[in-house]
Amino acid sequence: MHELSLCESLLRIMERNAEEQGYSRVIRVWLEIGALAAVEVEAMRFGFEVATRGTLAEGAGLEIIELPGEAWCMACAETVPVRQRYDQCPHCDGCQLQVTGGDQMRIKELEVE
Amino acid sequence: MCTVCGCGKGETRIEGQDHGHGHDHHHQGDEAPGSRLVRIEQDILAENNRYAAANRRYFSERGIHCLNLVSSPGSGKTALLLRTLNDLKGEFALGVIEGDQQTSNDADRIRATGVPAIQINTGKGCHLDGHGVGHALESLNPARGSLLFIENVGNLVCPAAFDLGEAHKVVILSVTEGEDKPIKYPDMFHAADLMLLNKIDLLPNLDFDLGQCIDYARRVNPRIKPIQISARTGEGMADWYQWLRASRQLALVGQPAPAQGV
Numbered sequence: 001m002h003e004l005s006l007c008e009s010l011l012r013i014m015e016r017n018a019e020e021q022g023y024s025r026v027i028r029v030w031l032e033i034g035a036l037a038a039v040e041v042e043a044m045r046f047g048f049e050v051a052t053r054g055t056l057a058e059g060a061g062l063e064i065i066e067l068p069g070e071a072w073c074m075a076c077a078e079t080v081p082v083r084q085r086y087d088q089c090p091h092c093d094g095c096q097l098q099v100t101g102g103d104q105m106r107i108k109e110l111e112v113e
Numbered sequence: 114m115c116t117v118c119g120c121g122k123g124e125t126r127i128e129g130q131d132h133g134h135g136h137d138h139h140h141q142g143d144e145a146p147g148s149r150l151v152r153i154e155q156d157i158l159a160e161n162n163r164y165a166a167a168n169r170r171y172f173s174e175r176g177i178h179c180l181n182l183v184s185s186p187g188s189g190k191t192a193l194l195l196r197t198l199n200d201l202k203g204e205f206a207l208g209v210i211e212g213d214q215q216t217s218n219d220a221d222r223i224r225a226t227g228v229p230a231i232q233i234n235t236g237k238g239c240h241l242d243g244h245g246v247g248h249a250l251e252s253l254n255p256a257r258g259s260l261l262f263i264e265n266v267g268n269l270v271c272p273a274a275f276d277l278g279e280a281h282k283v284v285i286l287s288v289t290e291g292e293d294k295p296i297k298y299p300d301m302f303h304a305a306d307l308m309l310l311n312k313i314d315l316l317p318n319l320d321f322d323l324g325q326c327i328d329y330a331r332r333v334n335p336r337i338k339p340i341q342i343s344a345r346t347g348e349g350m351a352d353w354y355q356w357l358r359a360s361r362q363l364a365l366v367g368q369p370a371p372a373q374g375v
Contacts, residue, residue, distance in 0.1 A: 002240055002271035009160045017153060027148055031157070038274060038300040085299035086333045095332045105157045113148040 003043040006105065007051035013107060018056055021112070026057040028111035034102035035069040036085060069102030125245050128217060128232045129252050161275055164243030168278025171250060172261070176368055177208075178361040179261040181279035183301060185294070186267030188287040189311045191219050193344040194262055198228045201354065206259035210249045212241040212266045219264065229253060240271040243278060260361065269298035280364050281305075287312040288319055292326035299333040307338050307356060314343040 014026055029048075033039050041064050048062050069082040073089040074096040080089055082102070088095055156162065172179050184190045198207055209230040211220040220232035231253040233245050246263065255261050263279060265272045273282075284305035286294055289312055295302040302308065308330050310323065327339045340356065342349035 002274060005238065005240070005242065005271075006157050006274075010157050012160050013153070013155055013157070017151065021151055023149075023151070036300075038270065084296075085303050086296045086329070088332075096335065107153045107155050107157060110151045110153060111148050112151055 003040060004047040004051060006039065007044065007047035010048070010107060011051050011055060011057060014057055014110065015055070017110070018112070023112040024056060025113050026060045026110055027113060028061040028063060029057065030063045030065060030108040030110070032065045032067055032104060032106045032108050034067045034104045035083060036099060036103040037105045039105055041066065065108065067102050067104065069099065071097035071099045073097055125236055125238060126234045127245065127248050127252060128220065130248060158274065158276075161243045164247050165276035165278040166243075168243055168247050168250065171247075172278060172280070173368065175255070176258045176365060177255055177261050178259075178357075178364050179263065179277075179279045180357075181263045181265055181272075181277050181282045182285060183265045183269070183272045183282055183305065184267060184285035184287075185269045185290065188267070188285045188290070189344050190264055190267065190285050191222060193285060193309065193311060193342070194264055195222060195226060196344045196347070196350065197262075197353070197357075198223065198226045200350065201260070201357070202226065202228060206256035208253055208255035208259050208261045210241075210246060210253060210261070210263045212245075212264060214238070214266060229255070235266055239266060239268050240275050241265050241277060242275050246277045260357065269294070269301045273298075273300040273304045281307060281360060283307045283309060285309045285311050286326070288316055288321040288323070288326075292322045293329060295326065295330040295333050302330050302333045302337065305334070305337060306360075307340065309353060310339060310341045311344055313341045313348060314346045 018024065033041060033044070044064065045062055052058050052060060070079055071082045073080050073092065073094060075092050075094045076089060079100060080091065082097065082099070085099065089097060182190055182194065194209065201207065207228045209223045209228055211223060211230055211232045212235060213219055213232065214235050217232040220230040223230035231249045233241060233249050235241065241263065263277055282305040284301055286308060288310060310326070316323070330337050330339060340349055340352045342353055
């Protein structure tokens with residue numbers, strides 16, 4: 001449900017950047033969304049369309065790059081893939097995992113004119 | 114949308130504030146010919162985090178210890194808070210920021226205890242954000258050295274991502290809910306430092322597996338501390354107060370001693 005406010009936040013970043021960089025329209029947006037970022041990609045697409053209506057990014061394409069979850073297993077001393085925060089280590093079944101990747105939600109790049 | 118103070122066109126309303134804009138919106142008129150790529154590499158939550166950092170600085174300068182209380186609706190969060198305020202008001206200066214989608218019922222209940230409170234209505238919004246809390250602080254003006262509780266909107270999903278500038282998130286889970294809530298909503302339990310298991314006076318009548326619930330919570334967050342309480346009977350509340358005192362003391366290490374009360 002918070003995807004709409006994420007999109008509003010995204011819009012504010014684009015509006016500020018447009019003033020700094022001197023462009024008036026956003027054609028395409030690339031986002032990196034991690035598997036552990038608690039973001040529903042479909043909700044994000046819907047929120048983006050709603051939040052950008054009547055703005056510099058109306059009708060812009062939204063490219064979402066989904067990144068896998070990664071954690072450091074203290075027992076195995078190596079990076080292992082995880083799909084959820086409560087996953088156990090696929091090698092040792094331990095729970096001493098520290099999430100090291102896949103929890104990000106970042107704007108990577110914009111195509112503008 | 115306003116790019117000066119960051120206000121969205123949302124429906125957030127803060128008691129006693131009609132947030133009018135002294136600044137105007139202006140738009141870039143010139144169009145650059147052809148399209149080009151702009152690298153941004155910025156966290157989507159960067160805006161919120163900026164407001165949260167400003168709130169954190171505000172708290173630190175005033176020796177205010179701020180806790181963000183999160184839970185699903187109906188966990189007994191407000192009842193817990195009311196009892197806590199009544200028990201601690203002789204010991205600390207206190208303040209409360211109440212977040213709900215609608216009504217000021219909770220802030221009214223808090224103010225009846227004599228503790229200053231301010232209500233934020235988020236409208237359709239499902240969580241508080243750093244910006245709204247910053248504006249609420251302007252109105253509430255909490256005392257130096259106080260304990261400040263933020264009661265977030267009842268929701269175990271969205272408030273997890275939004276830093277408000279608090280020292281700790283405290284998640285409240287009542288034993289009338291399922292013991293698997295920590296793995297159903299892992300982000301919230303991961304973000305919290307303390308888990309208050311509320312309504313334990315009802316345990317004899319329930320099938321709730323307390324040990325399993327704590328195991329699930331630790332699986333998501335090995336550093337989470339569980340405390341069993343009943344805001345109704347008062348059982349376990351002394352442990353919660355002890356944690357509050359201890360975490361406040363730790364936060365104040367290296368800070369100038371706050372003036373007591375105002």
